Amino acid sequence: MSGVTILSPTEDDWHRVRDLRLEMLRDTPIAFMETVEAAEQLTEETWRMRANRGSTPESIQLVAVDSSGAWVGTMSGFVDRIDVGGPLLVGVFVSPGSRGREAGVTDALLDAIEDWARGQADSLTLQVHEDNSRAIAYYRRRGYELTGHAIPYNLDPTRNELEMRRLLR
Numbered sequence: 231m232s233g234v235t236i237l238s239p240t241e242d243d244w245h246r247v248r249d250l251r252l253e254m255l256r257d258t259p260i261a262f263m264e265t266v267e268a269a270e271q272l273t274e275e276t277w278r279m280r281a282n283r284g285s286t287p288e289s290i291q292l293v294a295v296d297s298s299g300a301w302v303g304t305m306s307g308f309v310d311r312i313d314v315g316g317p318l319l320v321g322v323f324v325s326p327g328s329r330g331r332e333a334g335v336t337d338a339l340l341d342a343i344e345d346w347a348r349g350q351a352d353s354l355t356l357q358v359h360e361d362n363s364r365a366i367a368y369y370r371r372r373g374y375e376l377t378g379h380a381i382p383y384n385l386d387p388t389r390n391e392l393e394m395r396r397l398l399r
Contacts, residue, residue, distance in 0.1 A: 233297030234328075234335055236342050238284050244277040250293065250301045251280070254323040260359045261323070263384045283308075290346045291321075294328070294335045302328035305339040309350050316351035319343055322365070340372060348398045357391040359383060369394050 239247055248269075255266040272280075284291025284306060294303035303324035310318040319340075328335045347354040356374065358365050360383075379393040 234302070234333075234338060235295045236292050236338055237295060238291060239281050239293055240285075241278045241282040244274065244281040246293075246301050247281040248272075248277045250304055250323070253325065254304075254321075257326065258323070258362070260383075260385075260389075261362055261365065262321070265385065288350070290343060292339055292342055294324070294339055296328065300325075303335045303339055305343050307343050307347060307354070310355075314355045317347040317354050319347075319354055319356040322356075336368065337372075344396075344398055352399070353395050353397050355393060355395045357381065357393055360390045360392050366392070366394075369396075372396065 251269055252266060255262055255264060255269055259265070281291075283289055288309040289307065291306040292304065293301050296302050304321060305319065305323075306321040307317050307319050309316060322336075322339075324333075324336045324339070331337070344354055354374075355377075356369065358369065360380070374394040374396040377393045377395050380390040381393075383389040383391050
């Protein structure tokens with residue numbers, strides 16, 4: 231994974247956070263609980279807040295930046311004490327040109343999220359759309375297992391988000 235840096239965005243990075251989010255929504259619309267159209271309507275203030283999401287001890291937001299300065303991936307997490315009872319992985323995306331084991335971007339981001347999650351609890355939970363077979367296969371390769379829990383996908387309640395969890399020892 232030469233030439234990729236993992237960093238935490240700040241409020242001043244709101245333009246780049248917005249651009250990456252719009253790329254995410256266009257690339258894999260079933261993977262996120264928001265439409266491109268809704269995201270395009272958000273204000274600068276909202277984007278600044280989103281860029282600053284990982285600024286508390288119970289949250290993390292990371293981006294992968296390649297050697298050209300392009301933002302090529304992102305992952306976030308927060309401690310969900312109500313529904314999950316611990317850290318929850320959210321907002322996972324890697325640009326198509328930076329995907330795959332050889333690129334190492336996805337693994338580098340998830341390694342960093344898992345390191346953060348170990349300081350919160352002994353497991354990390356995520357929810358993945360049942361039709362996102364590429365993501366499910368990746369998470370299984372990383373040791374995540376289906377828990378048997380599912381929730382209706384907010385943009386199409388006839389489909390489900392499947393819960394997966396990995397023990398972090």
